[in-house]
Amino acid sequence: MQGEKPRGCTWRSICVTGATSQLATFLLPRLIESGIAVHAFSRNPPVTSTAGVDWYTVDIGSGAGLPVIRAEGLLHLAPIWLLPPRIGDFAALGVGRIVAFSSTSRFTKIHSRYAGERRLAEKLAQAETRFAKECDRYGIGWTVLRPTLIYGGGNDLNVTRIASFVRRFGFFPVAGPANGLRQPVHAADLAAACLAALDSPAALQHGYNLSGGEALTYRNMVAVIFRAQGRTPRIIQLPLFVWRLAAYLSRMSGSGAAINMGMVHRMNEDLVFDNAEARRDLGYAPRAFWP
Numbered sequence: 094m095q096g097e098k099p100r101g102c103t104w105r106s107i108c109v110t111g112a113t114s115q116l117a118t119f120l121l122p123r124l125i126e127s128g129i130a131v132h133a134f135s136r137n138p139p140v141t142s143t144a145g146v147d148w149y150t151v152d153i154g155s156g157a158g159l160p161v162i163r164a165e166g167l168l169h170l171a172p173i174w175l176l177p178p179r180i181g182d183f184a185a186l187g188v189g190r191i192v193a194f195s196s197t198s199r200f201t202k203i204h205s206r207y208a209g210e211r212r213l214a215e216k217l218a219q220a221e222t223r224f225a226k227e228c229d230r231y232g233i234g235w236t237v238l239r240p241t242l243i244y245g246g247g248n249d250l251n252v253t254r255i256a257s258f259v260r261r262f263g264f265f266p267v268a269g270p271a272n273g274l275r276q277p278v279h280a281a282d283l284a285a286a287c288l289a290a291l292d293s294p295a296a297l298q299h300g301y302n303l304s305g306g307e308a309l310t311y312r313n314m315v316a317v318i319f320r321a322q323g324r325t326p327r328i329i330q331l332p333l334f335v336w337r338l339a340a341y342l343s344r345m346s347g348s349g350a351a352i353n354m355g356m357v358h359r360m361n362e363d364l365v366f367d368n369a370e371a372r373r374d375l376g377y378a379p380r381a382f383w384p
């Protein structure tokens with residue numbers, strides 16, 4: 094198979110999609126340090142150039158052609174459902190190994206009370222299946238990585254959003270006891286796992302759940318975010334009807350920051366995943382939570 098490469102083998106050229114993501118912030122420097130030529134794809138590449146990176150303006154979600162380059166592998170950090178229709182295009186560039194990011198939401202949102210969330214879970218599951226099938230068709234070695242909630246890049250919609258709310262208002266509202274367990278995972282630990290997957294024969298044609306190094310309740314996660322900013326936690330428990338009213342008002346205001354009731358309910362649901370397989374095959378060693 095094209096994708097089989099011995100552990101420790103060096104890669105000469107790698108494509109990265111979603112190259113402006115928070116994950117890429119940690120991944121690109123590691124690829125550059127390893128002396129790998131990086132072809133970075135983005136709909137909006139940075140204006141300033143990055144040493145060691147060739148940027149290409151590509152909307153991977155459109156049918157637009159890919160640039161005429163040669164690459165051995167692809168690290169796909171953009172939404173996974175964009176990838177299956179493009180596998181043939183990447184194979185034509187010489188790509189024989191792909192590591193793609195999905196999400197543990199494919200499991201956690203499948204029984205959501207909200208149809209939109211269930212659709213997202215199904216979309217992720219179907220995309221993983223199609224991705225594997227297309228790669229097998231083209232003889233490409235594949236790996237799927239499914240993180241829990243990612244933080245570390247300073248622009249995520251969970252930890253960073255909580256932190257900015259805390260800075261602005263000095264308190265944080267939760268629903269009920271907010272005792273659902275979370276395992277936030279640092280983007281730098283995911284970057285390390287991604288590189289390890291690229292070189293691991295055990296990771297070929299396999300998927301891994303990549304949870305963080307510590308499980309803590311949603312309430313404790315918020316408390317840690319307060320402490321990381323040198324503040325004493327001020328966490329206020331609001332009843333569900335207040336959340337519903339706030340969600341309604343935020344939708345009506347059209348501010349674009351509508352409160353997601355699915356997320357509110359999940360504050361009391363456990364979203365934890367065993368990462369033993371990734372520890373074994375990828376030497377995955379995620380850190381404890383500290384934003």
Ligand SMILES: NC(=O)c1ccc[n+]([C@@H]2O[C@H](COP(=O)([O-])OP(=O)(O)OC[C@H]3O[C@@H](n4cnc5c(N)ncnc54)[C@H](OP(=O)(O)O)[C@@H]3O)[C@@H](O)[C@H]2O)c1
Binds near residue numbers: 114251
């Ligand atoms: N954030 C989380 O908590 C979380 C949790 C689990 C899984 N994941 C998955 O892990 C991967 C990396 O996450 P991240 O938080 O680092 O990503 P992110 O910061 O949200 O960035 C996503 C990237 O996808 C690219 N992209 C290309 N086409 C897109 C399209 N049509 N729609 C939306 N984005 C498009 C964007 O790049 P351009 O705009 O430059 O094209 C962007 O850089 C993603 O696959 C994500 O789905 C994220």
